[in-house]
Amino acid sequence: AQSVTQPDIHITVSEGASLELRCNYSYGATPYLFWYVQSPGQGLQLLLKYFSGDTLVQGIKGFEAEFKRSQSSFNLRKPSVHWSDAAEYFCAVGAREYGNKLVFGAGTILRVKS
Amino acid sequence: ETGVTQSPTHLIKTRGQQVTLRCSSQSGHNTVSWYQQALGQGPQFIFQYYREEENGRGNFPPRFSGLQFPNYSSELNVNALELDDSALYLCASSSGLAGNTYTQYFGPGTRLTVL
Numbered sequence: 125a126q127s128v129t130q131p132d133i134h135i136t137v138s139e140g141a142s143l144e145l146r147c148n149y150s151y152g153a154t155p156y157l158f159w160y161v162q163s164p165g166q167g168l169q170l171l172l173k174y175f176s177g178d179t180l181v182q183g184i185k186g187f188e189a190e191f192k193r194s195q196s197s198f199n200l201r202k203p204s205v206h207w208s209d210a211a212e213y214f215c216a217v218g219a220r221e222y223g224n225k226l227v228f229g230a231g232t233i234l235r236v237k238s
Numbered sequence: 239e240t241g242v243t244q245s246p247t248h249l250i251k252t253r254g255q256q257v258t259l260r261c262s263s264q265s266g267h268n269t270v271s272w273y274q275q276a277l278g279q280g281p282q283f284i285f286q287y288y289r290e291e292e293n294g295r296g297n298f299p300p301r302f303s304g305l306q307f308p309n310y311s312s313e314l315n316v317n318a319l320e321l322d323d324s325a326l327y328l329c330a331s332s333s334g335l336a337g338n339t340y341t342q343y344f345g346p347g348t349r350l351t352v353l
Contacts, residue, residue, distance in 0.1 A: 128280075160344070167242075167328055168281070168344040214280050224271065224294050224332075226342060228280030 126151050128217050130229035137205050138237050145200040145232050147215030151222075157198040158216040158226065159189055168214065174198065185209070210236045240265050242331050242345035250351045251319050259314040259348045261329030268333055269293070270312040271342055272304060275326040287312055316350075324352045 127150045137143050149155055156175050160168040172183025179191040189200045198215060212233050216226040243262045251257050263270050269288045273281035283296035287306035301317040310331070316323055326349050330342035 158341070165349075167244075167346040168330075170341065170343065173341055216280075224269070224286045224288075224340075225283035225296060226271075226273075226281075226330075227283070228273075230278075230280050 126217065126219070126222060126227045128215055128227050128229040130213075130215055130232050132232045133230070134233045134235065136235040136237060139207050140204050143200075143202045143205045143209070143234070145213050145215075145234070147198045147200065147229060149196050149198065149215075149217045149227075151196075151217055151219055153219040153221040156218040156220075157189070157191060158218070159183065159187070159198075159200050160214045160216060162212045162214065162231075164211075171200070171213075205234075205236055207236045207238060210234055242329055242343055244327075244329050244345040244348050246348060247346070248349045248351075250353065252353050253319055253321060255319050256315065256317045257319060257350060259316075259327050259329075259350070261312045261314070261331075261345060263310045263312070263329075263331035264343050266333055267331035267343070268310050269331060269340070270306055270310065271330045271332070272312070272314045273328040273330065274298075275328055275347070276322075277325070281328055284314070319352045321352050324350060326350075 129148045158173045159171040212231045215229045218226045271286040272284040275281040285295040290306045303315045306312045326347045328347045329345045332340040332342045334340035
């Protein structure tokens, strides 16, 4: 079965510090990988995606993520966090072989301290 | 370009009632997917509609049903509501061919509370 693990439920970083959110997946197929962000009471906003090609992908708001096939990981990074980045972040995986659904991780809540 | 919209924003129902949630897809998108997000969890796939036909379903009972209209808007219907149906219901639209995973863009969600 397909699964996505986000090991960190909560992460707190200081404003201006770097950030890395972890995502590991278990999929029996070539995955399509996504990161979404959700502010309280809101829908999901797409940050970035990986389908193929260069394993380091750039997204909006200064975020980037690196696909590492050998580690089944797709970690999200940002070199300098802003207070407005406080939100919940979801990693999601899809694959053509499993139809059109996205499987989401449980999310990581990011807190930014000033 | 208009994004994904959902209505209503909030809804309160009692156990046993029926509810209909609505979604308008992003301009140019022909596929709509529905997800349920319980409190403190990630979204879970309910089903997807492509060109008015159901095109994949998650592990949800038949009392969860849907429709897609010729303009690609969609409805999610839930019959015989249970307390555990309380959640944020998210609609996502995408564009592409059936069987392909394309980027899904989400609406703001409908918060359903079942009392």
